[in-house]
Amino acid sequence: MMKKITALFVFLVQVVGAQNYTEYATGSTVDVTTNHEFGICMMGGASENDNAMIWFLNRADGGDVVVLRASGSDGYNDYFYSDLGVTINSVTTFVIQNEAGATDPYVLQKVANAEAIWFAGGDQFDYVSFFKDNAMEDTLNAFINTKQGVIGGTSAGMAILGSAYFSAENGTVTNAQALSNPYHNRMTLGYNDFLEIPFLEHVITDSHYDDPDRSARHATFLARYATDNNTRAFGIACNEYTAVCINELGRAYVYGEYPDYPEFAFFLQSNCVDDFLPETCVEGQPLTWNHSGEAIKVAKIPGLYSAENYIDLTDWSNSQGVIWEDWSVVNGTFANANSTNPNCDLLSVSETEMIFMSISPNPFQDTISIESQLHDFNVIIYDSFGKQVAKFQNQFEIDTTNLSSGLYFFSVFSEDFKETFKLIKP
Structure with a gap:
């Protein structure tokens, strides 16, 4: 660990290249190398859960944090650098205005040198437009899978973290629009062509789950993914003040202030049966994904101050503190009911006890x-x-x-x- 440096502490605001990006820098200007750890942190879209953000910063082990956003300003700088009591070397926020800003060599180098990367909220299509299919995408995936830094985001920043994602290219989509036509022109989904984050393969994320106009459309996202890719689909979602933090072993812990407040995370999976595909998922017709009311198995997990509740994303079954539900859709009408742990195995492995x-x-x-x-x-x-x-x-x-x-x-x-x-x- 190399931390014995003479630090120069600065606050810098820099506007570059005809507004391609704005930089807000807090802390040391000298890069450091630390014993950082991989992790994923996802926030539900309101003000951040401090305990989850402390978990996120601790993974950087005193290193450098880069915040990427397409609107706003320096709101994370002091919060990360001094408000949470975690020692880090620096926080640099880049407000990216276009693809040229995202692929600026200076910005790319800062991202590559970071130990932690955080995506702010906003419009996720800005992130897809500015960061995808270019040098920024390559740099982010190298950071995740080669350097193995910690990554996270809130709201729109959470929406882009799954291997599949709702791009919002044509604006947001409501429950009613999605359920009445899974191929509505606002159902713009991307599949396996952007970020490659361990444990989030076949996963579509969503946030702001306090809004009743979220869960049914999320179920429709999964129905589209399963139909279009002929594979089981998965989802992770958070209420607004709830956070999911995933460690290097794939265990997803849920932070919140339950039972003081109704703060939950939701882990969705297509039922682990041979016939898992929706009965009707075609353009212009209401969605039916029923399978006797058990189309989607959902682990609803209360977020605790101590984050003791979890689910293991290597099998989507081993868990603690879970409330299991079944979700289904019949002719565009969404329903949920209490259920039990499906004991699904993500890799569909059959175990034979007689052979050692x-x-x-x-x-x-x-x-x-x-x-x-x-x-x-x-x-x-x-x-x-x-x-x-x-x-x-x-x-x-x-x-x-x-x-x-x-x-x-x-x-x-x-x-x-x-x-x-x-x-x-x-």
Whole structure:
């Protein structure tokens, strides 16, 4: 850890390049390298939950924070730098006005050098327009997956964090519009073409869930994703004063002030059945996604001051403090009901108790050892996005030196056996 520097503390406002961006800088002008940690923090869109923001800043380990926004000014600078009691090196806010501002070499370097990146609220289509399919997208994904810094956002800044997203290109969409026609011209969705954040694959986020005009449209987002991609869909949403913080192991903790206030986060998933697709999801017709009232399994989690309640995003089932619900839609009418933990396995792994199988160590470094009575088996390694990165046959010692740090799923299978192991490479 390199923190022994002579710091120069400044507050700088800089307007650059015919209003391409405005910079607000607080703290040291000297970059530092710290033992930062990966994490994801998502806020529901009102004033920030201080405990969640402290969690976010602590992941930076005294490093540099960059705030990206398309409107507003320096509201986060003092809040992050001095109000929360967490020592950090600097806070730099960039108010980006266009793609030229987002791809300015100076801005890109600041983003690359940061240990924490926060997306403010506003209009998410500005972020899609300014940050996607250019050098900023590349820099953000390198920050997330190579540098493994902590990233987060609120409202519109939360909306862009899933691998799928509502772009709001044609403005917002209401429950009624979405339910009456899942392909309404305001149902503008992007799929797997922007940010690549571990644990948020196949996930569409939403915020401001206190607004009753949110949950049904969010269900429709999932129906569209499942239909258009022929795969199970997932969602994460927050009430306005609630935050979800996801650590490097994929455990999502919920911050809020429950029971003093009704503050919840919601974790949506297509029911884990073979026939999970909506019954009717076509242009010009009302949505029906029913499956006997169990189309979508929802974990409604109260946000506590201590954030003790959680759900594990590696299986979307292991959890604490969850209120389970079933959501469904019939001919454009949304309904919900109490339910139970579906015990869904994201990777659809079948477990066989009669066959012994062990993989160690965990965490691992350069070698993985397999112990089993099986002699004819295959091993496929997937990264946290579900992408296959390696395949082996009948190997009890596997060289993992080429794997970068991160979460991996080791799928071991034969004709009559299949089991998946979750391992971490620090």
